[in-house]
Structure formats: C-alpha cells, structure tokens
Amino acid sequence: MDILSLFVVIPVLTITAILLLKDTRQVRVVSAFGMGLQLLMAGTLVFLYLSARHAGNSDEMLFVKDYLWFKSLNIHYSVGVDGISVAMIALTSLVVFAGIFASWEVEFLRKEFFVSLILLATGVFGFFISIDLFTMFLFYELAVIPMYLLIGIWGTGPKEYSAMKLTLMLMGGSALLLVGLLGIYFNSSPDANRLTFNILEISKVVIPLPAQRIFFPLTFVGFGVLGALFPFHTWSPDGHASAPTAVSMLHAGVLMKLGGYGAFRVAIFLMPEAAHELSWIFIILTSISVVYGAFGAIAQKDLKYINAYSSVSHCGLVLFAVLMMNQTAMNGAIIQMISHGLMTALFFALIGMLYGRTHTRIIYEMGGLMKIIPFLGVCYVIAGLASLGLPGLSGFVAEATIFVGAFQHPELFYRIVTILAVSSIVITAVYVLRVIAILLLGPTTNEHFEHLPDARWFEKISVVTLIGSVAAIGLAPFWLSSMIGTSLHPIIDKIIALNPF
Amino acid sequence: MINFSYTIWILLLPFLMFLLLGLAGHKLKAKLSGLLGTFGLGIITFLSYLTAYKYFFTSEKIDGAFQKITALNFTWLQFTDKLHIDMGVLLDPISVMMLIVVTTVSFMVHIYSLGYMKGEKGFERFYSFLSLFSFSMLGLVLATNIFQMYIFWELVGVSSFLLIGFYYQKPSAVRASKKAFIVTRFADLGFLIGILILSFNTKTFDFISLTNPSGAAISQGSSIGFLGLSVMTWSMIFVFLGGAGKSAMFPFHIWLPDAMEGPTPVSALIHAATMVVAGVYLVARMFPIYAISAPVALDVVAYVGAFTSLFAAVIACTQTDIKRVLAYSTMSQIGYMMLALGVAKYGGETGLGYMASMFHLFTHAMFKALLFLGAGAIIHSVHSNYMTDMGGLRKYLPITHITFLIACLTISGIPPFSGFFSKDEILAAAFQSNKFLFAVEYAVAGITAFYMFRIYFSIFWGKDTQYQHTPHEAPATMTIPLIILAIGAAVSGFIPFNKLVTSDGKILETGINLVIAIPSVLIGLLGIGIAYIMYRRESTIPDKLAAMFKYSYKWAYNKFYIDELYLFVTKKIIFRYIAVPVAWFDRHVVDATMNTIASVTQGVSFRIRGFQSGQLQKYAFVFITGAIMLAVLFIYLWK
C-alpha cells in the first residue's frame, strides 16, 4: 500500500465506519479519530518526505504510484507529491481536524453531516496527491459537490440560494476548467498518438503557443473561480455566510486553495509561455481582487461577510503572486495559501463559536465580548493580527515573501502593481481592527451576553491546533519555505528555460 | 574579538517572559507575575550594561572608529540567494546606546508599574505586554538588517496597540489604540515600499553592506533615476515615512496625543522614551545612505522635523491635559532630533548633527520618562489628567515635585542639566548648516521652556485647589524610579557622546559654543519667566491672552484641526466614498451580473417549459410535424 493513497483510503474507511454506526453520538468520535489519524499520517508524510529529500532523492515527485485506470483515453490513477503538495496536505489535515472539533455540536442529521464533511476532505486530499489531470479533476469535483449539501442542509440564512449560487458558479468554473484540461490533453503529445493526462509527462513537452493562448485563460479562470478571482468571487461572501462553521473553515481554508494550487500546478506549470504573455491581464484582475476585497470588507456588518471579503483579498494575493512567476513570489504564494488556510479556518471557527453563543453575526449587535469570553476574544485578536500580517504569525511570512518576490519582477509595470497590492496591508489593518474594536473591546452593550460561557474543551482543541500552526509558521518559517523552495526549483527552471525573459 | 553571543538572551528573555506571563499569567498571583517580569528585565538591563561596557571600552577600534559587530545572525527566511531575512544582533554605537536607553527606561517603568498598576485588573497581562514590548523594541534596536527591523517595527506597533488599549473597556482607549495602529500602519506601508525599492536596487537587506559608505549598495541605487529623483532618494523618502509614522512626525502625529489613553507608565516607556524615537533611530541607522546618496531625502527629514517641533510646541501651550502637553512636547523634541539628523552630513565635523541627535535622544529618554512618570504619580494621587484640577501640589508630593522640577529644567535647556548639552549641540549643528532652521529651533526652545513651566507652575504652585481626598506621595516603588531617572536626567549631559556615538564611529571634537549656548539659555529663562508671571499664582493673564488671540488660540487648542481632517478623510472619503460604494458595487453590480445570468437562464427555462405542457396530443403533434419535416429535409432538401 502506498502512503499517498492512504490519504484517500482513510477518509473513505472513516465514512464507511460512520455509516455503519447506529449511535450518532459515536459519529463525531469516529470522525475525530479518523481525521486525527489523517493528521498523524500527514505528519508522517512530512517526515518521510523530508528524510527522502535529505537522503538525496531529487525526483520532482516522490512516492509516485501509477495505475492504469481507463485505457483508451490513457487515464491513470497516478499519485505523487512534492514539497508543495506535502505542505498542502498537512494544511488540509490540520484544518479538517480542527473542523471536526468545531462542528462537535451539530445535532441535525449528524451522521450525514460528518459523512459529507469527510467526503469533501477526501476530494481535497485526492486533489493534492494526484498528478494525473483527469484524476485531479475527478477529485476536484468530488470536493465541490458535497459543499452543496453541506450548505443547503446545515446552513443558515438564505442557504438554498447560497448553496445553489456557490455550486453553480463553481460548476461553471469546472466547465471552463474541463475544456482547458482537455485542451491540454489533446496537445500533450506532438504526434497526437501518445496523449496523456500525466502532469509530469506533459511538462516535458511544449504545448503549441496558439493552443496555450486559448487554454491558459480557460484553465486559469476555471481554477480562479475557486480561488475567488475578481469578478468571479461573489459566491464566496454568500456561500461563507450561509455555510455551517466547519464548512466555512474547510471551504475558505482548504477548498479555495485548490484554485490557487491548480492555477499554479496546471495552468502556469504546463503553459508558462501563455502565462507569461497574458499575465498582465490576470495581474490586473488579481490586484483588483486584493484591494477591492479589502475595501469590500471594511463596509460589511456581518462577521462572515467580512471574513469572506478578506478571503477574496488574501486569495487574490495568492493568484497575484503565482502570476509573478518567480521563485520567491511563488514560494510566497504557497505559504500564503497555507497561512490563509489556517487563519481563515481559525476565523471561521471563532465566528461559529461566537454565533453559537450570541446567535448573531452582526458586529453592531455585539460589543465588549472580550471581558465575557476572554479565551475566544484573545484568539480572535490573534487571528486578526495574523490576518493583518503581524510578524511572528504566518500571515507576515507569506505577505513579505510575496511582496519581496513580486517586487523583483524586472518590468516596472509589475512593480507598480505590486505597490498597489502592498497597500492592502493598511486596509486589512483597518477592517481587522474595526471588527476587533466593535466586537470585543469597549463596554458590554448587551446584558443578555453577560453570562456567555467561554470556550469548551473541544472548541479549545480546534482553536489551539490552528493558532499553534499559525504561530509555528510565523516564528520558524525557514523549514517550510525551504521545503517549498526546493520543490519549486524544477518548476522555475522549466519556466525560465522556456522563457528567457 | 569579544564574544557577544550572550546577547541573544537580551532578545530571548523578554520573549520567554512574554510567553510565560501571557499563557500562564492568569494562573500566577498578580504580584508574582509583576515581580517575575521586573526581575527578567533586570537581568536584561544588566546584560545590556555589560554589553555597553564591553563594546565601548574593550572592543577593538579600527582607524579610531567603532566597528559594527554582528554578534550573531541566522537566516530566518530565505527569499533568493541574496535576499534573505536574518535574525541577529548587530552591535554598533547607536544600537548599544539604544540598548541602554531601552533597558534603563523599561526597567524603571517595570518597577514603577508595580506601584502604579497595583490592584488593576489584568496586572499580569500588563506585564506580559510590557515584556512583549521590550522584546520587540530590543529586536528593533539590535536588528542586523532592514527587514528584521521592519518585523520588530511591526511588533512594536502591535505592543503599543495592545498597551494603549489596555483599558479595553474604555471606548476612548479603544479608539486611540486603533488610531495609533492604523496611522502607524499606514506609515509602515511607506517603510515597506521603501524596503522593496531598496532591496530591488541593492539586492540586499543587510545593514552593514547597505550602509557601508564606500559599498556597492550606496553607489548602485543613486545612479538610477525615477521621476526626477534617484531611486535611492525615493526609497529613503518612503523609509522615512515609516519613521515619521512611528515618531509621530507631522502629518502622522495625530495618534500620539490620543495614545495617552494608555496607562501612564506605558506612555512613559513607549510614547516618550523608546518607541517614538524608533523613527529617529531608523534614520540614524540608514544615515550613510541618506547623507551620501539621498541628500534630498535628508532635507525632507530636516524640514519635517523642524516643522513638527514648532507645530507641536505651539499646540502644547494650549492643552490642559498634562499627558497631552507632554505628548506634544515629545513630538516637538523628536522633531529636534530629526532636524539634527537632517542637517548633518556623513563623517567628521559636519556629522555633528548626527551625534547631537543621538545625544538628545538619550537625554530626552531620561527626562521625558521622568516627566511622564512624575505626571503618573500626580495623576495617581489626584485622579485627574487635567491641570485645571490641580494646584499647589508641592506640599503634598515633595519628591515628585523635586524630580519634576529637575525634568522641566532639563527640557528647558538650563545648565548643568543634560538637556542643555544635547540641545546646545543640536542648535550648533543647525547653525552650521541652515540658519533658517536654526531660527525655528531657537524659537521652539523658548516655547518649550514656557509650556513646561506652565504645567509645572499650574500643578505645583498656582491656586490652592481643595481636594476631596488629600493627595499623598506615591509609594516607594514609584518614587525610586523617579529619583533614579532624575539623577540620570541631571547628569547624563556629562557623558562624552562625541567620543562614543558619531556618524562614522570616530571621535568628534566638540565643545560648548558660547555664541549659541548663552542665547539658548537666555531664551529658556525667558520662557520660564513668562510662565512664572502667568501661572505662578492664579492670574487672568492667560485668559486675556487667549481672548486676545482668539482665533489662533482656538486653532492651536484644537490642534489645528488635523484630527478633524483625518476623520474627514477616513470616515467620509474612505469609508463612505470608497468602502461603502465598493461593497455596494460588489453586491449590486458584480454579484448582480452573476445573478442576472442565473435569472436569465431561469427565465428562458420558464419559457421553454411551456412546451412541456402535459398535453399528450401536443407532444404528438410536434413529434409528427417534426418527423415529417425531417423526412422532407432528408428526402428532398438534403440531396
């Protein structure tokens, strides 16, 4: 059994176990156990990966396994990881683990909830381990679809509308993506008889430039929809606002990363020429995302909306950095994905916990909560500080890397746009502090909130796991950065070899 | 080579203390955590003095100049081969001097707070924040590269935010902390952009290679132009923006007076002695670049400094909240330091301003911390910030009275107190290079003496206010720091700064220039005299004067309406005309487009569904017609 497939097998086994259970109280224990195991596995994988690299294994992908799946189209189930995917897997298992604890008190259809949640996680894990485009797409869809149920059934507010909107927009993105992937597939071999979906093999051929010009935008936008690329981001506020806590966590924390990761691993890696040629368009769009998302967040009243817009801004930064196409910026993009994943999951977990206590998400209806629920309050402040890029927490590492990297771009235009994007850090500070001030500080405004209970043990597990990771990355970024950096080398080398710009 | 590797503990100890107090503080007894924090800082202070001693008196000099020593350095985050953020300790005259300043003041404040904050809720939180601040400030001071400095710069900002907002249930404190953070954050944006430009052109973050006056970095950037100025100038102007933000230079000064909402020890430590001079320190740190390849930027520094010092001094004359007066006085004094840096050149005699600035930074830290702590002692006993509520306090608070008087004399530049020496150097430096700026500063010196003695007389003399509770002298934990700092303020003028801290590390020969010294003492005395007349006893002169210059008084009293301008820009322009429209645009244009696509699809499908009428015969009719048409098509038309 190869270790990577275990990442798909364990969730599937967990789901099976849940389905066999009669007592719904055990469901969450089993889920926590399964996802805890997954977290351990992720730890093991990081360890194995680093030791393999340390031992001098310089393959582009490690632990590669390949099974022929569908012969006539040459579709394989092939898996493999490099430092980037390992990091993403670690992120995913952390967020899922925290998510399980954050949804500890789901009462309604508990079994089905956990099944859908873990199914979603399965899709995400599968996506990150796949190196076959088709399998990757398959897992991608697997991750997107349970979202509809999770929001539509367990959501709040206009949940059907939001679920429908989110699913339709993501499916629209998938449609573009599928066309893009097929386009890559049919150009994956110069003599058209050895077509392949395997990323590593495709990366060895040069897809003809006219084809790239068509399929790069399709693929990029396809993934970009999931990565909240302006103007395809509007599913995000509604979707997040309606989704239950754990789903928001997983969605913003992990699922949106699928977009960034895919844009990087498929769109840019396989079609660097078109990426270079067309990057200015998308650079403009993404920098709009960055600034616009931040401004959008200032004026919101609903906590989840604020966070959703901030996600738009932060995820925009991921795509922005990826498009800069140099080592440092891309490194920053990956760190930003991880960092944003953790801290936005943290945010949504905390928002969920606040909502569970106060039954409102409108910031003006709350106030002075710090005194009443200090643990959650402090955690919220930490999350906020991470979000505005305080050194010592992960957000800073990511943003610094992105900005320094982006500013090394040789063309003046890109550097000016970078300065625009940099200005988002102030706007971020504004909305983060605004929320903290209104929500937590000041006198208590509502006497009904005087006796709210502080965090319970499972909430603490969830939150502490995430804060610990955020702080760990923020305090000691070098190992993560170098792990990603070494994996980026072959990719950057390819880009540079193809584009002597 | 002396081994300085123990200096890592100067950074690590406060950080560990922060973690300990922050995570476990609520489990400890409040007093214990306070003592722990103070004890930790005591060790750090000791280490700092040890370092200073070793650096200044035992380390080797080359060419008679102090060398920059990288005590330790490790790569924290690698960007490219050349660009990487390191974490380390850099020792050179200014960083060692700052080490002394920061640890001394911080230690005093730690002790003082044991008394001042006694019984406050969140005592251990206060100490953990203080530790965080000490950690960040020391990291900033000891940074080996500009990005490390930026990192700690941000951390200093956040500790300031946390400490200003210490009374988080007080709306004004919350507002002030938010304002402080956002304003400095905005300035930091400039700093970051400056760093980016700098790093793009020089490909290094490292201070030693950046500031090497004959190094490649300095010559590289100055040759590339952009919009009429060299790239180096641009980046230095941007970097100075960051410094201006932290140091509350005009127009980023608005956060500092509000920051006085924090506990008074915090004001003494952060907003008077250490953090606010970080901007000065930054410019001093980058000084070779400013002086050699970005003289235009240096002029900006000088003029901004001069303007701020005048501007703040004028406002200080009208305020009635003593902490605010002190805050404006701080701005004014920092303006002095900036000006001194701005008029200096690199190396030799022309570097006088640099040395003067550092000297003033040092003495200012002592006397301003003293003033704030004294003010704290007063507030502690009177329970009010307003000098209208005070008067005749000399009888009740003798120790505070004496130390406060010393501080006032120091800031007014009366010999033999330290302020005289440092201010004199600054005026001399200004006189050397720019007579106009000298004139401004000369006037400011008089105004300073006036407003300081205004509050002095109002508090300790003036009318005999009836107090509900008889004011009593502060406990020993508070008075001892006062006494120590008073001694520091009184005698630190005799420290031979010209031998220790100079722009190129070499000894600078200076002396008291009587041509400048005597007039400056005189104008100080004049200021004191006017204050004496106006405030020694209860008198109507101030009100009459205020009525006479009604409008200018009103403008000054309202801080020239800069706050209102900011409020207008942020609330009206940014919030109402950018953020709200963006949010609206997002909902009603972008999202609406998506929704329109959806609803058009739905509408079309509603139309189409009419075909699915459930009328069997309609289906059959359509089917047959279609079949016939297809048959016709295939048989006759296709061919």
Place this chain on the structure above:
Amino acid sequence: MAANQIMFVLFSAMIVIFSILTVTSRRILRAAVYLLFVLVSTSGLYFMLNYQFLAAVQLSLYAGGIVVLIIFSILLTSHISQKFESSGLKKNIFSAIAALAGATLSIITILDYNFSATTEAAKEVTMKLIGSSLLSVNYDGYVLPFEVISILLLAAMIAAIVVAKKGAPKPTELPNINQE
C-alpha cells in the same frame, strides 16, 4: 376486373371508410365497432395475400380480443350513449394538415420508388413451417423473439392486473408535485 382486384377494392374501401369513421365518430361505442370492421377487413387482406394463419390471428386476437377489451373498458368508463363534444376546429385543421402532409409525402415517395419485382418462388406458408420456424434455433428460427414476446406478454398480464387492481389513491396521499 379480376376477382381479387374487386376484393381488394372492397377491402380497401372498407378499411379507408371505417378508419375515417373510427377517428371521427362522436359516439365511442360506434367507433369501436367501426374499428372492428377495419380489423376484419384487414384480415381479409391477409387472406388475400395468402397468409391464412396471420389472418386468423388477426381475427381472433384483434377482432376478438382487443376490440372486446376496448368495448369493456368503454363500458367501464363511459356512458354508451355519451356523445363527445367535437374537439376544437383549430386542432382538427392542424391535425388534418399534418396527416395529409404526411400522407402526401409518403404516397409520393412510394410512387417514386421503383420496387424491383421479385422472381423468387413463393413459399408455401404451412402451419408446420410456422410452428417449426417459431421454435427453431437455427439461422432462420425465431425462438428468441418468441421467448421475448412470451415474457412480455406475461409481464403485460401481470402489469395489467397490478395496475388495474390498485385502488385509487386518496388525494392526500399523492405527492404534491407542485411543491417546490
């Protein structure tokens, strides 16, 4: 005019006339009877074409079985004397146009097409041949369709019973399909 021609004319006239009457008569029972005539005439055609077995089947199954079934169902669902209101004129016209167009098209096509006359000798269709072909597994055997049709018939019988037997569901039990 040969006898078979006369017979053809007769049968075809009956078929056409009664077909039209079947689809236009406004009394349902009459329509059923007209249908019976059509079916009987058709079996006459089969006799003419020398397919006696099929003609017999036609008579017994169609005329005997289905028409009776239809009449029963008419009796179950309608009053014998019930007269339909005529369907809408527009509908009639359009249907007629469609039918006429289709018929014209077909007839033109038929007349256009040049059917090649066969020279093959006709095979005597005996009962024995039919029986052995039906059950033959050889190349020209029909055992598979035979089995299939028998299963179909069985299924149809069961289905007819099941469907018809079920009591009418109460309106409240019906799933309300108009609900979103």
Place this chain on the structure above:
Amino acid sequence: MNSGIPLQYFLILATVMFFTGVYGFLTRRNLITILMSVELILNSVNINFMAFNRFLYPNKLEGMFFSLFIIAVAASEAAVAIAIIINIYRRFTTINVEDVNEMKF
C-alpha cells in the same frame, strides 16, 4: 392470385390508414379512442409488412413473423393501456386526455 394489384396499392392503403390513425391520435380526446387510433396505426404497419413479404421476398417469412409479434405486442399494449386508462379514470374520474396533464414542467 394477387396479380394485377401492384405493391404500391397496398402501401398507399396502409399509408392512408396510418395517417388516419395519426389524425385520430391528434384529435380525439378520449383516451380509449386514442388507443383505437394507435391500433389503426399498428394495423397499417402490419399491412405493409405483409405486402412487402409477399411481393418482394415471398420465400421468406420475416414480414409475417414481424406482424405476428406486433400483434402480440399490440395485445399486451392494449391490455396494459386499458389497465392504465381505468386507473386514470379512477384517479381523475375522466379519461379526457386534456385533463390528464399533470406530467408537466
């Protein structure tokens, strides 16, 4: 025995019958009469099969067997259809095809 009657006559007859059935299918409202129209259509097809068999491939039996099976299918169809019609009658108390239109949208 069928000399003198061309194949086309049979085909035209079947066509007429077929389209009569179609007309009936399109115009009648009563489900049973619609069923009768269907029977007409089926019959016309049968005639075609028989005619083709006799005129074009007289030594084969495909046409006849096809017709046979069609008759069988028609019989089962009629049985099931009538069962359904009766059920519809119970459900809606009408067998007017225009009133039975819930299968829509």
